[in-house]
Amino acid sequence: MPWAKAEDFVELKERFPELEIVESGNSTSLHIKKESLIELLKELKNRGFKLFIDHSVVDLKDILEKEKDFRNAVKENLIAFPEDRLSRFQAFYILYNVDEKKRVMVKTRTDGTLPTVEKLWFAGKWAERECYDMFGIEYEGHENLVRAFMWDTYPYFPLRKDFPLEGFPEQDLPSLNEVLWGDRLEGTMNYERKHAIVPTLEDLEITEKKRLKKKAQIVLNWGPLHPGTHGTMWFLFDLEGERIVQTDVILGQLHRGVEKLAENEMYNQFLVYTDRMDYLSALCSNQAWVVAIERILGIEEDVPEKAKYIRTMMSELQRINSHLLWLGTYALDLGALTVFLYAFKEREKIMDILEGITGARLTISYPRVGGVRMDLPEGALEVIRAFIKRFPKELSDWERILTRNRIWLRRNKDVGVITPEDAYFYGVTGPVVRGSGIPYDMRKLEPYDAYAEVDFDIPVGDVGDCYDRYLVRIEEMRQSVRIVEQCLSKLEKIPRSAPFFAEVPKEKKLKLTIDGIGLKVPTGEIYSSGENPRGELGFYVFSMGGVKPYRVKVRPPSYYNLSIYPHLMKDRVIADAVTILASIDPVVGETDR
């Protein structure tokens, strides 16, 4: 387990007398009062906890109101400073020490205000905007405290416990024209109005007017529907000629409130929502979620070997699949039209294999808590073996078109350079951080399923430009093929009759079935993450017992990877916008959730 030990922080006690160090089985957390939070975070950053993983808030309202729940939570040490019965929110920060390979969680309590960490980590700035949006936490000193996903005039905070799941349907939300200028334009089919009544669309006008006061010549709207953004993402570029002076990112076009849904669904029901977050790597997200629940249940060891190998193999196929989509669209963005079709042809084969095994192509939901949904069908292993035998040859064919191509090099070399310090500051993970030379890969740092037993390397770049990220992803595909090969040889040895779903010894205590109905998770919390093709997909699960989680925070790799985009775009031209964005490779389903 990559969590720091309590003794690592003993000397901090002298500086922060009220600091509490709690080491539960699943995590290590430091409880600190709000006043000295920034001091502590700064100290931790100096001590090597440089990589920002995640920050969010848990609304404790329901717990504080119910005495029994409260006592349970206090017994499990879930709440920082339980003597404080008035502060409604508990904030947590997760940091990672890259050199010593350990993680720590910092917790604090608040009643609605927190100091901002934007000076320490830019990624924190985005996380804080999200918390402001969802919980209404005011961050003191935050430079740009506007809503992250909902629109400006939205009056509610959806992730608070008193916000109903179905929202307030009878209420008609006013358009921004009506709110800000008192316009009364009746009817949706009124073509006299210059803008639709959807408030987010009018956001554009406000934002653009704000922008135009600055000195840029043109404000270019890039998105929300633009082929270069690979999804419904929205960028505003302030242009001087073709040079970009400033970039704005507007998110929320695909916001579905996945975290709110998680609080109202059973553990296995939430599995299908993980498909729809990063829809290009559904199996990896499924696996990360399932592993997180298995860890909090403590049955990670009980999962049969066969299920572990199947999951690992399928995830790696999915990783190749996702990287192929990336490669195709990346080349397409840079004008190499043909590689796109080559990549998609191979991708189609993987899709067919996945469909043959799981019955679905995109939103798969194949793993289950305790194993997989069903056994591999007859012939699956042969098909996969045939595929991976051919695939490396295809890959080197494409590389011959691209890797040493002069145009390709000129478009990619020294474009969008991310230094290691930047990588920590912006909290990027996955191939983006590995392109900068930091071997940060959850498959090695906190191995789950069969990753501990298979042999593979982590490719890293040296400069951190787009070309390095390209090479890293290409090499990752080769490594995935290696992993799939090892899983295949292992699976061929395991008899067909071997179980693919866990048998739990204490059946009375834990009801583990494939459909997952009635699966109860004990009181506790966990932060567990898996390595998605886009980076570290983490799940912070806060459970108060029962069949539904109390709070689930998803750490979306694309969201934090995207936060470095405005920084990288400074003083670049529009043509680099596609290069850099595609090399970061965000998926909107995940940034917005």
Add this chain to the structure above:
Amino acid sequence: MESVVAGVVIAVIKILVILGIVLGVGAYLTWVERKVAAHIQRRPGPMVVGWHGLLQPIADGLKLITKEDLFPRYGNKFLYNLAIVLALVPATLVFAVVPFGPEFELFGYRIKPILTDVNVALLLVFGLGSLAVYAIAIAGWASNSKYPLIGSMRKAGIIISYEVAITFAVMGPLILAGTLSTYEIVQRQIEQNLWYIWVQPIAFVVFLFSLLAETGRVPFDIQEAEAELVTGFTVEYGGMKFGLFPLVEWYVEVLSLSAIAVVLFFGGWSPINIPFMGFVDPLFFLGPFSPYVWFLLKVTVLFLFILWLHWTLPRYRIDQITEIAWKVMLPLALINIVLTAIIAPVVWR
């Protein structure tokens, strides 16, 4: 009087033939491009409309013509329509000075298979080529939209840069031939027993680069760059008005500049050349049609080469393109002029 009437009739027939060939072939080149691209990408391409999709261009044309004619609300309608005319007319006019074959005699009239054999033909070609800038700049401006504007500015920047390079590049063949008339240039190459490609490889490379840049082919297709600018200056055009721009840029212009390249460097309608020795014609059995077939063959090969590049390479960035034009191509062309001046007496003899 009779000769004037005959001259007019011959000219009208030539115009009709050339227009028919250029626009018809232009439309069918879309099919060729789609087929070539498809086979490069390991797929069959259009297969449904007609045998191997042979009727596809007609179906496409019908679809484009019957589409609603949309117009951006705050655009300038006059300029918007003028841009299309300005794009189509100069590109087609270039074919007025393309010689398709040697002079022949029919019913007692001596006919040159070239519309007008003017003595400043090449000047005309590059003059008309430069007019393309106006079409694109106006198209971008009249649309009243940001993407077209950026796209058209990019294209204007490229054309201005490469216009200089291409003009200096053709200086080499001009020095060797000593004339600006396209028909005469081919005649000189036949008389001198020399395709100018053998002594002008540098000029040919510069010409090829400029050809790609001016016609907006990969790796210089940044004016449309789907991923960044959607389709650049044609964003606000719809229906056949939209269809005309690629038709002009990708097919008519490529065709005309390829024809000029064949005239300048590959001896026009002459068969295979052995430098300073003579010509070998494996197609002698075609008799009087052999020169036309040779001309067509050379243009086709060049066109297919451009397609091959288009569907293989990524694209450059605007600053890199202009950098290549001014820092590499222009000095190369200038060096070439000096070299040509040194070897020219050998060729003239």
